[in-house]
Amino acid sequence: MQGIEKLGEYFEYPFVRYAFLVGLLIALCSSLLGVTLVLKRFSFIGDGLSHAAFGGLALASSLPVMVKELFTAAANGGEMSPGAAKLADALSNINDMVIVLPFTLICAVLLLRTGQNTKIKGDAAVAMLSVGALAIGYLLMNRFPSASNISGDVCSTLFGSTSILTLKKEDVAVCVVMSLVVIGLYVFFYNRLFSVTFDESFTRAIGMDADKYNLLIAVVTAFIIVIAMELVGSLLISALIIFPALSAMRVFRSFKSVIICSGVISVICAALGMTISLLASTPVGATIVAADLCMFLIFSVIGKMKNT
């Protein structure tokens, strides 16, 4: 009872309501796309991209510092030129998204290309790209720190921060618009996505451009990962994408029911995870993923019972 009262108190604050709205939308989007990624054996894109997005964020946060240092060095220890100072200022003022999103989109296209290439070992190339981005990202954050607390910074980028509670109105608006676009695209292309997922060569044979839809999937995944990074951090995004789909597939047998169930599971787990994390002050991302994991175990048991 005390918990419910406390929760009611929390919900008086707009920032808590914003956090829930954003969290649930992100969970819904990622689970929808998750079904397609899992069934298309594209999970590697989600995984690779989350690392790439970390690299992108590290780049975005260290770029102003890097520019400042470079120009200071170029001025031989003297004052750097006003132009350079302006540039560094401008870089630190722009939203990180402006760098992270294009960077992740480019990586999405690269990953799609390499993952599908059977000539070079696609999976190894993907691993190379994602671990490479992780290493370079960490290197940049270390060498050109934008804040004094590097390890705290790295940790919150990897595992999600409490920043979801400090979202500004604009951030919420961006997130809501992006989520609605993703859901809209998914509904609009639902039948086509089903066909390319179930049987790509048939889809090509009846004259549809399967490459276009693969690209769409990769691009939308990039969008979702960039917005989901706020919530759960880059290491845990894959879980948000994959777990609900896998849980739903344990029990349901048609594409539509798997999609719907996956969305419902994901939203419930996100709500549950965020509530618990508020009450028990546990890390948001990890709590949501733990809830997803529990749900997966429950659905596995139900699936087993249904089959026997």
Add this chain to the structure above:
Amino acid sequence: MTEQIICRDLTLGYEGVPVAENLNFTVCQGDYLCILGENGSGKSTLIKAILGLKQGMSGTLEWSGGIRRGEVGYLPQQTMVQRDFPASVREIVLSGCLAGCGHRPFFSKAQKQLAADNMERLGIAALADRCYRDLSGGQQQRVLLARALCATKKILLLDEPVTGLDPKAQTELYDLIASLNKQGTTIIMVSHDPGAALAYATHILLMGDRGQLFCGTAEDYKKHMGGDLYAGD
């Protein structure tokens, strides 16, 4: 006899290495062409070339007779990915109607009716809400055939449709395909079974190590091979 596919000196290969050279054949409306040959002789590759999924290294392959791109039904050689896919029979059959959707996002009433009719025709109407992966091999192939029929009634390309089925299901599927052919659908089928090919097909294309060994009517094939029907397999 309207010619639908004309193939001249077509050479197919991967990364510059040819697997089948100098293929020459013509397919006319209403034909039942059976492609025979050993594993690895390039049968599936030829099917993909006909579908436009694979470019030839040299030679030409032309469609004529008023068939637009995408107006073909295709039954692919089955892959493992499909076998554990959560999808109902209705969802799969309906996806064959996609080509007719144009820019519309959803299926029309007429398309849903077409899917229902095709399920009826192939005797899988009762399975409409069942999960694809719970069906027997023979039922699964009927589902994919119904999907192909939703795409078009003009021409069907079937890549080893009876592989993995028990003899009874094989005969049923062969009869079904033959009845579709009698109703005017052109059939191009890859097969491992020269006996069945001769029983049903009007034309035979035999592929060997490097390219085509024989192409002609089923009667000529019998003469060509003498009594030794299985020479090509």
